[in-house]
Amino acid sequence: MNESLDTAVEYEQHKLLWEKFRLGDKASFGILTEKFYRPLYNYAMKLTRDDEFAADCIQDLYLQLWERRGFLGKSENVKSYLLKAVRNKIIKESIRLRRFREPEDLDFIADKDASIELEIVATESERQKIDHLKKLLGELSKRQQEIIYLRFYQNLEFAEISEVMGLTRQSVANLLHRTIRDIRSKWIIPFFFCILLECIRL
Numbered sequence: 379m380n381e382s383l384d385t386a387v388e389y390e391q392h393k394l395l396w397e398k399f400r401l402g403d404k405a406s407f408g409i410l411t412e413k414f415y416r417p418l419y420n421y422a423m424k425l426t427r428d429d430e431f432a433a434d435c436i437q438d439l440y441l442q443l444w445e446r447r448g449f450l451g452k453s454e455n456v457k458s459y460l461l462k463a464v465r466n467k468i469i470k471e472s473i474r475l476r477r478f479r480e481p482e483d484l485d486f487i488a489d490k491d492a493s494i495e496l497e498i499v500a501t502e503s504e505r506q507k508i509d510h511l512k513k514l515l516g517e518l519s520k521r522q523q524e525i526i527y528l529r530f531y532q533n534l535e536f537a538e539i540s541e542v543m544g545l546t547r548q549s550v551a552n553l554l555h556r557t558i559r560d561i562r563s564k565w566i567i568p569f570f571f572c573i574l575l576e577c578i579r580l
Contacts, residue, residue: 392413392455393453395456397452400450400452402448410456414456414457414460417532419432421461421464421465421527425468432468436464436467438471439467461532461534462541462542465543518557518560521553522557522560525539525543526557528543529554536554
């Protein structure tokens with residue numbers, strides 16, 4: 379079974395669990411919350427430096443989902459739906475707690491311990507290249523860092539990123555193209571950069 383087929387099957391499994399959850403199946407809801415907690419937490423921690431606040435937002439979101447399950451609609455992509463929901467939850471709670479005033483003030487924290495560091499390469503010179511790439515990623519704007527994270531760490535497609543970030547699909551494509559172009563313009567060996575960027579896919 380190829381990767382695209384695996385993904386399609388997984389999407390269908392998530393949709394089935396979502397439908398059962400909407401009908402009040404606690405077991406299905408438990409599977410969904412456990413399945414997506416880590417991706418949601420990792421994403422939340424990119425949006426806030428407060429691990430307790432991130433965890434509280436996710437728990438509040440889960441509670442609200444269960445309480446409002448009968449009013450929720452069908453979801454074609456449960457993962458992107460939940461990522462968008464936790465993003466909105468963090469924005470809403472941050473404004474309520476006066477952490478910032480507007481959604482545009484939302485911070486995005488560059489990953490200092492990202493999977494890009496995992497056993498991709500072995501030699502010191504190659505590690506230096508990885509450090510250089512991490513530095514370049516850290517110099518990107520908040521939205522550029524966020525779209526790189528969603529595309530290459532969460533493996534979301536353009537339509538899914540569009541839903542999470544509240545952008546049009548064309549805006550997502552333009553932003554990602556501009557972000558990669560910005561990194562490439564500062565990278566000495568474009569081919570090696572492409573390999574590294576591919577390696578951060580989970």
